[in-house]
Amino acid sequence: MRLSLLFACACMAASAAGAENRAVLLGAGSDASDETGSAGISAAAEALEGAGFKVVSAFDSEIEASRELLGSLLSEDAPERSVILLSGRFAHAGGASWYLPGGLDAPSLADVDGAALSLGTVMEIAARSPGGAVVLLGARTHDTPEDERVALGTGVTAGLGRLEPPQGVTVITGTIPDIADFAGTRLVERGRSVPEMLEGASALDAYGFRSPLVTFLPREVSATPDAGDEAAERERQAWQESRETDTIEAYRAYLEEYPDGAFADEARAAIDGFARDPERIEAALDLSSDARQRIQRDLVLMGYETRGVDGIFGPGSRSAIRRWQGENGFEATGFLTAAQISDLDQMAEARRAEQAEEERRQERERERADRAYWEDIGRGQDEAGLRAYLDRYPDGAFSDVARARLDEIEGANDRAAWERAEAEDTQAAYRRYLDAHEDGAFAGRARARLEELVESEAEAADKAAWEEAREADTAQAYARYLEDFPEGAFSERARRRQAALTDDAPVDDGAISEAEARQAEAALGLNQISRSLVEAQLLAQGFSPGRTEGQFDGNTRAALERYQEARGLPVTGYVDRKTLNRMIADGLPLPR
Structure with missing residues (x-):
């Protein structure tokens, strides 16, 4: 379901508050008393509310209600931090995955988009809080009783599919109890980064944004300034502006003014994060579209398919980068450093040089085989050998010579055939010539002479028929002539004589x-x-x-x-x- 559909729901459910922390928790299950059900959702919601999040939650809600709750994250001002927890059943097909709300049964590939929540849309919503978005996916285990498992239709498979979170989004997966426990305990610990929260949580898997230097929830300020403390309020506003700008320059500006301020540690950690976070390191390179296309071409050349060379680092390119990094001794982050780009470029240039050398070797081999075959056929001394050479090497080293010699041979054959036809000077002879040399040098002359012979033969037949009719000199004889030669040379004379013999015209006694x-x-x-x-x-x-x-x-x-x-x-x-x-x-x- 696209964001536009969810935004309509958000208009009803989202408040007009500014950039605040928000959480949406959805659960689905058949037994609300089970620890995998509403109890875990409730505990996580209570913990997040205690950490300052505005929380909306539901258990076994219908699809429209689930979309309305999820739409609460789509206020005009994106949340500074957002948490989306989905626990229950999941399904996938191809590269897409869906969360199945309560009461849904037997979705197929044809209707799952309308009946379930697309995880692609869920992550797109979370991406509105880059660096501060966590998506928690708690799935039912394989030992779920048979009568509690959801039936799936054609084309859809149970469970989570391939997950490729967008930039700045952290996705954590596990069983429903482990996810609920993580949301209610570790996720709300202040001053800790996501990787620190995941230490020791071996049952959980994490994807996407995982910077060890960016804390999810800031530490509590040891001494909360009084409302009338203007200096403390100015510092808090300066820090808030630095967080909203979220650049190295903004954090340095804060530290220059408040080197020992209440948020100094977080500012320094954020600056370190820019220097160490793979995504930010690549972003700082400000790669042009041409540079990205060259990287994509290099990856494809090295055997890592990017699913397009378009200058856009989408899921296909990120996956290719991770595979290249993992197979070449780098941390598989999916984001490149300047040194890695240089290494990739050198590797690609070496591969291009190898390919060029292989092409040269193959060309030398083709030339050797070409020359050897030319020698084998006696250097094209006969027509059969020349044609065999051109069939095998139409663009070979000796193809021009072979064609020139064939032209000479064909010209000689053409002339000899013409001379034979001319000597015989019959329709059959000229037709044989034209059958063998339709476009020969003498084809025009052959057609002209053939036409003459055909005309001459027709005239002779016409004259012979006329002489026969005149000798008989009967109406029937002239009728036979006219039947065979209605437009013959003597047709008018035949008609007049026929009319005279049948009394259809007056007889001129003085006729010559x-x-x-x-x-x-x-x-x-x-x-x-x-x-x-x-x-x-x-x-x-x-x-x-x-x-x-x-x-x-x-x-x-x-x-x-x-x-x-x-x-x-x-x-x-x-x-x-x-x-x-x-x-x-x-x-x-x-x-x-």
Whole structure:
């Protein structure tokens, strides 16, 4: 549950008092008379109240009531010191843990966040009192009777999971009796640090902030100044300001003014704490984001995963730092000193040098194997060897040479294949060439010649079908021709002759026969140049004669028929004197 949800509860339960000491104690159990139940909570609450804490406590409260009590720590002014004691049942999944309030049964991973208190949220609340926050977690033991154990749903495991307290928070775990006893006795001893309180308490485990030089509760002032003692009141105010500022400079300023003051020992201890406390030592280094990222990269390089290289020392980075410290002879605090950063940097540089040397060794080995294989294939004297080399070493030392030689071989093969196709000069030959050399140097010429052959073959078939139809000279024969060649060179002539034979068009008794038309054209004695000019004129007039190369093929004959029909001339498809004269009148140039 996020802080924002708890803050809503705090608005109802928290007082407007300033920075004071506060405690929240929650217990859960089925037997209130048991020493693991309300009796321990009550004793701890009484002891903390006697030490000056404002205490709220409850036993077997529902979840909303528990959140409201916990929200009492969220007043506008954070408590100077805060104690949170949770005793009873806990559960965890992955990196998260929860405290299970009274009456809760069978929470699963899907609903545990709404039904229980997240220890992450509990510690976040405690972190509002850095250096003065203690979270006490009393768990039920494994020998709890079966009928008193909580049933858990899918994905949730009983007990505490991994604990990673935030900065300035101390977490202490143990059995419920041991935790309650610690809260009611040792925790309220004045002038002692948390590590001193834990001496001899072997049944307890502590995590997070544990400075031996920072007292949790200050010693009582031996002589309480009278209300009218203005000098003593000024000293108390100066000390309070030093505590609120909590810097070396603030404590030194207090000592300069009150070297033998009532709080002088605590001021000196706080100054020593800045010099010895790992967290403060690292904070004093004022590491930039770039410096933190370099440290994270060094840790990852050394095999300590930080769960990100982002310049933020979160739980993953702190865990990595602790592992590195523990494995290299340092106290595993999770916070770095300048000397440790220097050592880590030197170790990482040595590892980088090792990696660079290993990469160079591997590169030398790759080069040796590369050269040896090149020699084995005869230094690329044949196509198969060159292709085998490039398959194994596409970026090898001899890859450029191999590709150049392959280009030469492929060029020679390409030319030889083209020469064979050109010599055969058939559709099949050019198709074989294109199948083997789709992008070859002669592919364009092969496609062009293939197209010519296809056209020529089509024209020949068209002409043969026309000759067959004309020889039969029946409506059925012309119909067969038109079925096979609806757009053929002779299609217009076929349709007219078919219509004439079926009485669909008037028969012109004075029509010129094809033989007569052929003879008339031959009598003109047109040479190839003249024929080319005729084709050019047909093209210019928009009658599409096909290629203008001086060969009167089917396309030319069809164009001549369309021209003659358009000009009112006898439609024969052959050039006679009348047709030639009309072309001259239309602009046909006469050859010289």
